[in-house]
Structures are given as C-alpha cells and as structure tokens.
Amino acid sequence: MSTAMIPRTLMRVVSWLTLAYLLLPLVVIVGSSLTRSEFLAFPPQGLTLRWYASMLHDGSYIDAFTTSTLLALAATALALVLTIPTALAISRYTFPGRALLSALLMAPLILPHIVLGAALLQFGGYFGLTRSFLSLLIGHTVIVAPFVLRSVLAVITPEQRALEEASADLGADPWTTFLLVVLPDLRPGIVVGAIFAFISSWINVELSIFNTTASLNTIPVKLFNYVQYTIDPTIAAVSGATIVASIAIIALLELTIGLDILPGRKPSN
Template sequence: MHRNGPIALLFHTLVVGFVLAPLVVICLVAFTPANTLTLPTTHVSLRWFAAVFDHPDFVASFFNSLWVAATAATIAVVLAVAAGLALDRYDFRGRAALNALFLSPLMIPHLVLGVALLRLFALIGATGSLVWLTAGHIVVVTPYVLRLVLAALSGLDRSAEQAAVTLGASGWIVFRRITVPMILPGITGGWLLAFINSFDELTMSIFITSPATVTLPVRMYMYATESIDPMMAAVSALMIAVTAAAMLLLDRIFGLDKILVGQG
C-alpha cells in the first residue's frame, strides 16, 4: 500500500473537518450554560437537555418518531423478505416491473411522494392517525431493506437449502430453520437502516403529519423556522446520539461500510 503525501493528508484533514464540523459544533453548543448559541466557555451545563424534556410536544414527537420508525421498519422487513424471495427465487412475467415498483421510492423525490400522499390522504380523509404516516414511511424505507435482503439471498449458498431438503425438511421448515437464519444479517441490517431512515425523514413527513402526529424532525424543523436557541442543539445532539447508537449496532452486525456503500 502506498502512502498519501502531505498535500493529500492536508486535503483529507480539511474534508474530514468540513464533514464533522457542524455535528461537533452541535454537540458542544448543546452543553452551553448560556441563553444563546455559544460554545460553553466556563463550564458545561445540562440545562438545555432538561429543557427538551420540559417541552411535552418534543417528547410526544420523539415517541411518535420512535413508534413510526419501529413499526415501519418491522413491516418493511416482512414485506421485503416476502418480495425478495419472489424476486430472487422465481422467474416470472412481470418480475422486472415488480422490481422497479419496489425500488421506485428511491427514484422519486420525497417531496413528490409527500405531495402525492397528501393528495391521497386528503381525498380519503385519512389524517390525524399515525397509521397513515407509518404507511407512507413503509413505502420509503422498504427499498432499503429489499436491497439488503436481495443481496443476502443472492449470496446464500443454495445447496444448504437443498441439503436440508434431502435430509427430510419441507418447504416451510427449510425457510424457518435454514433460510431465515442465513439471511439474518441482511434482515437485521435492513431493519436498522429502515429505522434510521424513517426516524430521520423530514421532507415527506412534513406534508402528511397532522398536529397530533408530528414526528421529531418535523417538530425540529418547525421550531427552527421560528426561534433558534440552544435547546435545538440539545435535541440535535440527542438525535445524533440515537443515530450513532444505531450506526454502531449496524456496524457490529453487518459492517457499516458494506451497507452504506451498497446503497450507492
């Protein structure tokens, strides 16, 4: 392996600094004791974290986001495993179209999806319930799960399933005892990726949330357009913490670079 020269390393340092700067600043400002967006100079304070929990709307939004993300990710996994089996194992008329349909949310800007779902929900009177918001999130996150499930299925040694069959296992037992355990990393990785994407989603949600179903990113967006105080930094730091925890988990299970690079 060749070494990078000093210019390359300088460039690299600047890029990494650029990428991490806003996140680092958020995490520092979150601990400020002051009333303005300043870095803590004298001592660190948790008062703005405490302030977050004094805002019942933020707390409610956090639980909304949690519920939506966990439900959407779970249902997306079920749909994606079933669809993945169909797409990977069978050659049938309409397979390519089905594949395109399932991956289409990756090609449609979330803005457009939000506008389109707003129209549908308005026409059928579907508002005010987390169920509809979650349904929208399922559509957005399923493609991520499907890609990981398809990758896991195509990497699977089919002869292990054949071996199970020749040892006397029937179709359902093969699926439950052999196939699912073998693609489990893809399934858990897909669930986490779906969870994170749903938890962070703003652009589509902003169109289809109602006052009772506001998710955390939407709440933050609304708050940030009106006033900016260090509490935003504290909420942001909490979100970074949740994301980082999920990232570490993902990394353990699957290797984060594999998942993210696979995304491109």
C-alpha cells in the same frame, strides 16, 4: 520511511482528516447545546445542561421522539415482512411483469418524497386516513422498503438454493427451512437494510410534514417547524440527544449482532 510506505501513510492522513471533517458538525452541535447563552454559540459560553432540561420538561419533544421511534420501528418491521418474500420471488423465479415489479418497488428511491407525501395526503383523504399514524406508517413503509429490498437481493446467491433443498431432503418442513436456513443466509442483507430503513424513516421530513398534526408529530418535523420561529440552544440540545441516542443504538447493535456483518463478509470470531 520507505517509498512503499508513503502512499499508505498518505491514505491514513487523508482518512483521518475526512473523518474529522465529518465529525466537526457533531462537535459544534453538542458544544452549542451546552452553552449558557440565550442563543446558539460555539465555542460555548460556559457549560450548562439547562437546555437539555428544557427539552425534557417540554412534553411535546418526548412525544415527538416516541412517535418517530415507533414509526421507524413499525415501518422497518413492515418493510422486512413485505420485501423479504418479494426479494426471494424476484431473484428465483421468472414471471410476467417481473422487471416492472422490481422497477415499481425501487421507484421511491428516485421520486421526491415531497411528491409522495402530497400524493399520500390526497389518496388518504378518500379513506379517512389523512394525518394519522397509519397514514404515516404507510408512507414511511413505501419509502424505506427499497432499502431493504436492495440489501436482501444483494445477498441472495444460487448456492443458498442447494442448502434449502438439502434441508428439505433431511425432512425439514418449508417453515423450518425458512427460519433455520433461509433467514440466517439473508441476515447480512436484512441487518443492513433494516439500519438504512430505520434511519431513512427517522430523518424524513418531506413526506411526514404532510401528515402530521400538533398532537402527532415526528421529531424532524417538529425541529423544522421550531427553527422557523425560534433559534435557541434548545434545538441543539434536541439534536445532541439524537446524536447520543444514535451512538447508543450503534453500540447496542455492535454488542448484540455485530456491525461487521456486511454483504460479502463473514463476522469475525
């Protein structure tokens, strides 16, 4: 092996070891969900799908999964609708309070979500929105919007303005220009921001716990409440199902839009 190859080989070894370290907890969770024992155990003591069946027969888990999915999708969609025009305005125009507006929109990134949850509960009490899906949607939109905003701002360039002017010169109306010129240029930032927004909403506990009820529960809050009283392989099965669902979503995204669409990169042919 030549001297020049040593750093590259060492980097690969370190990368694989790091990846293995990150994947090890997932292997432990999935293995624990397949154990025959009545308690969490790894390596699993025999293999069974009993705990997955137990999860599927408990309607509260299905409801929690459904609520989390709908909530994350709705919050992500609402954040996209609100932040894409905002990002264009902040990046292209100078107006009084521009810096303050940008700082306020980014504030949820540094504010503890438990504080936002308590504030939302108090604020919603004045309008009768406490512990409702709408209350959760408002809170989740607030905490995920900064991810979309930052991602979209990162892909806005001065050259895009020239393309929009060219589109207008060719007779396209503003709406057509936005759909066929602006959005395709912003696509990498939109995709990345939407992924981060969905994940942030899905895993949130701190804000959600203030606004959930027994009949309106998200899966992270349900798991948080469950482990306070019972620790059996059912919780590992729920976590394992979440891991499988995440892998399926990633595969779907790769097949449909391609995950190589990142800011500063072009999709491979």
